[in-house]
Amino acid sequence: xxxxxxxxxxxxxxxxxxxxxxxxxxxxxxxxxxxxxxxxxxxxxxxxxxxxxxxxxxxxxxxxxxxxxxxxxxxxxxxxxxxxxxxxxxxxxxxxxxxxxxxxxxxxxxxxxxxxxxxxxxxxxxxxxxxxxxxxxxxxxxxxxxxxxxxxxxxxxxxxxxxxxxxxxxxxxxxxxxxxxxxxxxxxxxxxxxxxxxxxxxx
Amino acid sequence: xxxxxxxxxxxxxxxxxxxxxxxxxxxxxxxxxxxxxxxxxxxxxxxxxxxxxxxxxxxxxxxxxxxxxxxxxxxxxxxxxxxxxxxxxxxxxxxxxxxxxxxxxxxxxxxxxxxxxxxxxxxxxxxxxxxxxxxxxxxxxxxxxxxxxxxxxxxxxxxxxxxxxxxxxxxxxxx
Numbered sequence: 237x238x239x240x241x242x243x244x245x246x247x248x249x250x251x252x253x254x255x256x257x258x259x260x261x262x263x264x265x266x267x268x269x270x271x272x273x274x275x276x277x278x279x280x281x282x283x284x285x286x287x288x289x290x291x292x293x294x295x296x297x298x299x300x301x302x303x304x305x306x307x308x309x310x311x312x313x314x315x316x317x318x319x320x321x322x323x324x325x326x327x328x329x330x331x332x333x334x335x336x337x338x339x340x341x342x343x344x345x346x347x348x349x350x351x352x353x354x355x356x357x358x359x360x361x362x363x364x365x366x367x368x369x370x371x372x373x374x375x376x377x378x379x380x381x382x383x384x385x386x387x388x389x390x391x392x393x394x395x396x397x398x399x400x401x402x403x404x405x406x407x408x409x410x411x412x413x414x415x416x417x418x419x420x421x422x423x424x425x426x427x428x429x430x431x432x433x434x435x436x437x438x439x
Numbered sequence: 440x441x442x443x444x445x446x447x448x449x450x451x452x453x454x455x456x457x458x459x460x461x462x463x464x465x466x467x468x469x470x471x472x473x474x475x476x477x478x479x480x481x482x483x484x485x486x487x488x489x490x491x492x493x494x495x496x497x498x499x500x501x502x503x504x505x506x507x508x509x510x511x512x513x514x515x516x517x518x519x520x521x522x523x524x525x526x527x528x529x530x531x532x533x534x535x536x537x538x539x540x541x542x543x544x545x546x547x548x549x550x551x552x553x554x555x556x557x558x559x560x561x562x563x564x565x566x567x568x569x570x571x572x573x574x575x576x577x578x579x580x581x582x583x584x585x586x587x588x589x590x591x592x593x594x595x596x597x598x599x600x601x602x603x604x605x606x607x608x609x610x611x612x613x614x
Contacts, residue, residue: 272496277597279496305537308553310458311526314497319530331531339523342496343503347515349490350504357486361608366486368581368607370572372600373489375585377462377565382590384459384558394555401559405466406566412456412467416556424552429544 259293259325261333267291268318268337279314279338287321294321307388314338390427397423442509443517445476450502450521457526459557461499465564478509485571492600497523577610 267286275282280303287293294302302324306316315335322334356362389395397419404415449471456464465488472478479487484505491501499522506518540546573579585599 275495276493277595278498304550305533306530307459307557308550309526309530309533310455311523311530312457312461312497312499315523315527316530319527320534323531323534328531331527331534335523335527338496339500339519342494342500343515343519345494346487346491346500346503347507347512349494350487350501350507353483353486353490353504354508357483360613364611365604365607366489367572367574367578367611368603368605369493369600370485370489370568370603371578371581371607372585372603373492374565374569374572375582376492376589376596376600377561377568378582378586379589379596380460380462381558381562381565382586384554384561388554389558390551390554397552397555398559398562401556402563402566405560405563412463412560412563416456416458416560419559420553420556423556424545424548427548427551429548 259291259330261326261329264322264325264330265333265337268322268334269340270337272338273341275314279317283314283317283321293325298324304388307384393426394423397426442476442478443514446506446510446514446517447521449476450506450518451525454522454525456560457499458553459561461497462564462568463557463560466567469567472505476509478505481571485568488568489572489600489603493597581606 271279271282271286284296284299288296288299302317302320303313305320306313309316315338318334318338319331322329322331324330326333353362357366385398400419400422401415404410404419405412453464453468453471456467469481469484473481473484487501487504491504492498494500502518502522503515506514506516508514510517537546569582573582581603585596585603588594588599589596
């Protein structure tokens with residue numbers, strides 16, 4: 237494919253906040269389709285490789301900024317990033333092209349896998365394999381939790397909010413939205429702006 | 440019975456719970472898809488979720504399988520739109536507004552405050568899943584091994600999940 241998106245080499249002042257002129261919608265779709273089809277084991281490194289390194293559609297600072305917004309919003313990082321980057325490049329059409337591209341390969345695959353599992357899921361060797369897969373997946377989620385804790389917590393007291401959330405959902409069986417609203421508001425108030433300023437933390 | 444309206448309702452609701460990651464919605468997903476609507480059983484939900492971790496792209500594509508089981512091809516499409524539509528619209532709205540809020544002091548407070556809550560939700564989802572997935576010493580050992588390897592080495596997690604399948608066949612096949 238022709239690399240027509242790399243026209244950002246013009247020496248524009250403040251290039252960091254200017255998108256390269258008119259990336260074609262089709263190219264946005266295809267680029268996210270490739271990410272959607274190849275990003276085994278987590279999309280973030282693949283997104284960075286494609287958007288920042290290969291196509292120069294956004295720079296590294298914008299990438300990190302968009303990722304932190306994606307992380308704070310409901311929705312998966314992968315699809316939120318697609319929406320944010322698509323919007324940045326070509327507005328609403330760009331967002332639609334990007335999210336369709338990144339979702340399509342995995343959706344088709346899981347459609348087929350679901351049918352296959354429904355028919356053959358009872359075979360002894362499949363049940364045995366899936367028992368191992370599920371156990372491995374638990375380890376994978378735990379490693380995500382550890383990684384996120386290292387990266388995005390801003391103080392020891394945050395562990396209290398983590399504990400409150402877990403106890404509310406797992407022990408007290410309070411629904412996720414209620415927990416989210418109550419503990420979320422408490423945590424946001426705890427990190428109120430004056431405290432943030434005093435700690436000298438700037439975004 | 441026509442499950443399409445229920446699929447749309449359940450998955451658009453779950454969509455808004457995925458703060459921090461898809462796992463955050465897992466406890467509620469179990470209650471709604473398994474206990475309330477009986478689209479699948481708990482073991483199947485765990486299996487589909489785990490298999491989904493090996494697929495490329497956004498890591499909750501297993502919802503498509505649930506949609507397909509409950510409502511065929513139409514069910515799969517409805518679930519996709521219901522699960523990704525609401526958060527996509529929200530992200531789109533925020534994309535336009537967030538930059539303007541750069542000077543708003545509460546912006547950092549919201550990000551810092553939501554971080555521990557989203558981590559807690561992921562952990563709660565993980566515990567819900569572990570209740571079904573960790574059934575003995577062997578499965579616990581696999582989980583801990585995957586966790587330690589991922590913390591220590593830069594290795595593609597999908598490879599470890601595939602290794603889990605191999606270890607599963609080797610250790611859990613009835614003799």
